[in-house]
Amino acid sequence: MALVNGQFLKLSESYLFSEIAKKVNSFKVIHPEAKVIRLGIGDVTLPLPAVAIDALHKATDEMATAETFRGYGPEQGYRFLIDAIIKHDYEARGISLDPDEVFVSDGAKSDTGNIGDILSKDNRIAVTDPVYPVYVDTNVMGCRAGERRENGSWSNIVYIPCNAENGFVPELPTIRPDVIYLCLPNNPTGTALKKQELKKWVDYAIDNDILILFDAAYEAYIRENNVPHSIYEIKGAKRVAIEFKSFSKTAGFTGLRCGYTVVPKELKAFNFAGEKVGLNRLWNRRQCTKFNGAPYIVQRAAEALYSPEGRVQIKSMINYYMNNATLLRENLKSIGLSVFGGVNAPYIWIKAPNGLTSWKFFDRLLYERHIVGTPGVGFGPEGEGYLRLTAFGKLEDTKEAIERLTTWII
């Protein structure tokens, strides 16, 4: 008799975004004529940069002849991409990395979800609350979460509240965890930490033998000075942190799929005998066993993003989305809504007016304004009473959404 992983049965019926899709589909059955503006799921709308398209064509042609055809590539990624990543994303910021510390993948969702494979189920996990749901759900699957409470939180997970009172800046937890997920700039609140603030976390991790899982998927959206683009800008971070990056939001690769994870060789955790073990070797072993590398043509497209033209094209894409963020942020503020984020991140975090719950605000936004947001409570208990809008829409849709919102009597 085959037994299922019972942990899956503890999870709520569907992933947050499937639940939203279901609600939107029901709305469209009743109102087929309505023009729905989707500012909910964080997918991008601009096409791929021209350099990526050119690289894809070229690499595809290489696949057509025996001399240049590529089959299985290195599980860790091709050197041409790894070298470009190190040169532009790290050396340019004064961080040195060896090529075998960078692992190219099919995106940050897979890596942040799979990293638990190399960690014992006995670790106590901490997350900021609200948080990207993948961290919690994958720890439920990996038997680290305990039991689900009525408010949707999990008994063995340490939640670090981020709310209007603390300006959405997480404070060091009172219960010491073994592993902490930090997502900066943050999805969903849009918060970024200054160097001094992030240093507090690195020092805390060093002093307490804690592993930081640092998700920097939105790093390219940082606009303010003194906000670190990599956790390794903080002294000592290589001893305590794994960093996840993605080309999805940086360059519109949500459909193409490419990202990378840095696991420094200095980084160690413990075995049950209390001896230190390098995580780089374990992650390499995991990837070689369960992953066969990102597609060659996709890695060529990612490499092209680092060319001088590629960098200009990415910048203009990010400016486009951040212009949307500024428009949303300023206009929603002007009608008296409490609005956060949108400065170093493409997310706008709105306090639901009149004490509405997240889902009530979501429903009213959908049915009265035909706009799709994401209910804040879907990101954790502290998200209750908030809603997230993304800046990844088309400019004209964002403007129309603003028009609909600013003329709304809530």
Ligand code: PLP
């Ligand atoms: N990490 C965070 C915080 C995200 O918000 C997302 C996507 O929305 C991801 C990772 C997933 O990135 P990828 O598309 O590279 O899997």
